[in-house]
Amino acid sequence: MAADPRLGGGVVAGGRVSRRTLLAWSSAGVVGVLGGGLLAACGGDDEAENPIAPDDEGSSSGGGSTARVVELLSTPGPTFTNGPGAVAEELGFYRDEGIELSIEYPGNSIRALQTLVGGTGTIASADSFALLVAVAEELDFRSVYLGARGYAFGFAVNGSSPIEEWSEETVRGARIGITDFAGGEVPVLRGALARMGLAEGEDGLELVAIGAGGPETADAIESGDVDIVAASIFDFEIFRAAGVDLRVITPGYIQSFPGHGYATTPDLLEGNRDALVRLLRAKAKATVFLRANPRAAAEMAIAAAPASAEGLDVELVAGFLEGAYAAGNAFAFEEGNADFHSLGVQDPEAFDDFQKFLIETGSADDDGTTLSAEVDVESIIDNSLVEEINDFDYAEIEALAERS
Numbered sequence: 001m002a003a004d005p006r007l008g009g010g011v012v013a014g015g016r017v018s019r020r021t022l023l024a025w026s027s028a029g030v031v032g033v034l035g036g037g038l039l040a041a042c043g044g045d046d047e048a049e050n051p052i053a054p055d056d057e058g059s060s061s062g063g064g065s066t067a068r069v070v071e072l073l074s075t076p077g078p079t080f081t082n083g084p085g086a087v088a089e090e091l092g093f094y095r096d097e098g099i100e101l102s103i104e105y106p107g108n109s110i111r112a113l114q115t116l117v118g119g120t121g122t123i124a125s126a127d128s129f130a131l132l133v134a135v136a137e138e139l140d141f142r143s144v145y146l147g148a149r150g151y152a153f154g155f156a157v158n159g160s161s162p163i164e165e166w167s168e169e170t171v172r173g174a175r176i177g178i179t180d181f182a183g184g185e186v187p188v189l190r191g192a193l194a195r196m197g198l199a200e201g202e203d204g205l206e207l208v209a210i211g212a213g214g215p216e217t218a219d220a221i222e223s224g225d226v227d228i229v230a231a232s233i234f235d236f237e238i239f240r241a242a243g244v245d246l247r248v249i250t251p252g253y254i255q256s257f258p259g260h261g262y263a264t265t266p267d268l269l270e271g272n273r274d275a276l277v278r279l280l281r282a283k284a285k286a287t288v289f290l291r292a293n294p295r296a297a298a299e300m301a302i303a304a305a306p307a308s309a310e311g312l313d314v315e316l317v318a319g320f321l322e323g324a325y326a327a328g329n330a331f332a333f334e335e336g337n338a339d340f341h342s343l344g345v346q347d348p349e350a351f352d353d354f355q356k357f358l359i360e361t362g363s364a365d366d367d368g369t370t371l372s373a374e375v376d377v378e379s380i381i382d383n384s385l386v387e388e389i390n391d392f393d394y395a396e397i398e399a400l401a402e403r404s
Contacts, residue, residue: 067275068100072112072124074260077105078305080312083321084147086304087286087297091400097278110134113141113263122268123276128258132355135375142269142382145280145344145389146261147287148328153185153232154250155192156239158221163228166251168196173204177226179212179235189230191361192254213238221246237319257354258346259328269382277388284343284389285397291326291333292401294318341394345386351377 073082080086085103088094094101106115109130116124117139126134131143155176157163163170171193178186189207193199200207210220212235220226221244228249229239239246264276290297298318302309309317332343339345357363358371 066098066100069275069279070102070121072104072106072115072121074109074112074125076107079308080301080305080317083290083297083301084283084286086301087289088282090300093282093285097282099279123262123264126263127260128354131263132371132375135380136371136373140266141263142266143261143263143380144382144385146258146346148259148325150259150328151254151257153188155228155230156246156248157228159245159247166249174227175206175208177208177210177220177229179231180209185230187363191363194361218242218244233323234320237316241316256350258350277385280389285392287325287329287343288394288397289401290321292398293404294322296404297321341390342386344389345383346381348377348381
């Protein structure tokens with residue numbers, strides 16, 4: 001798998017920040033080359049062994065047997081972006097659910113899915129782009145939990161800008177700032193432009209590289225050198241930390257695209273359903289805690305992966321975690337919402353809208369990987385675990401967060 005040049009360095013608070021680490025969880029940040037290589041690297045489902053096994057010598061605090069789980073994360077290594085995982089470990093949520101967790105880091109979403117099908121691991125974190133492309137390559141997966149709704153990239157303007165929305169009228173002839181031309185936001189931006197019949201270099205529309213932080217980036221936005229900025233949600237936090245007043249104008253259809261989630265194979269799901277429910281319940285509890293106390297969650301995330309947070313302060317990490325997990329799961333905390341207290345639930349229509357966007361606009365990663373044909377999203381999405389995953393006292397976790 002070739003290294004992804006989109007995830008180069010940015011400067012925050014005087015320290016070097018690896019965007020490879022910061023954005024590796026995102027939908028467009030880790031895809032890499034597929035082609036026939038994905039199928040060639042994987043064995044069939046019948047070759048996979050069951051890596052979850054009850055431990056007869058141990059038991060959970062609830063009286064059930066302990067289950068050993070191997071989780072394949074899509075990041076190159078430990079990172080503060082895995083905030084719910086850090087919270088679940090630190091506060092003993094995995095232990096309370098009777099989960100003995102081992103984590104491996106195959107490198108990105110595609111490698112995580114490859115490793116899972118190859119017989120190692122029980123569940124893989126995967127972005128929606130990689131999952132759709134893998135299924136299009138005739139691999140069989142079930143997406144069982146969505147970490148948060150919303151895409152990792154979007155568009156914003158200076159707070160004093162007259163631009164109030166993303167539309168053909170406001171975007172035509174605009175200078176749009178990007179982190180760099182290899183940035184993960186560029187395929188999404190070009191796709192959104194194509195949906196409106198616009199393209200860079202036409203009608204005065206221009207893309208301008210302004211960097212991922214630092215004085216030159218802030219100046220480009222504040223001075224009006226660019227009319228709109230396209231970046232990741234973490235970049236937005238970097239800009240705000242530099243004192244830039246931003247107003248997000250990402251169109252609703254992009255904000256509703258599915259983000260990062262967890263997938264497994266049908267065989268592993270059937271044979272290890274209870275253990276997967278308990279694992280994901282621990283993560284759901286951690287998300288409730290994170291929303292109620294993002295600063296405490298940020299401290300745990302930084303402590304769990306200090307190298308990934310070098311040069312960052314707690315407030316910046318807390319802002320990222322809020323944007324990635326609290327805002328992306330707001331629906332689960334809105335009384336009257338059909339998905340109230342249903343963390344992890346997935347919307348098939350959102351997946352379908354996303355794949356149609358990818359195909360319609362020809363959105364691709366740096367290696368030219370695209371989704372060329374629609375897949376049956378109903379066969380991928382499995383919400384059957386959601387009710388049991390959310391079978392815990394939200395108020396109890398929120399009270400714990402308030403005391404922390």
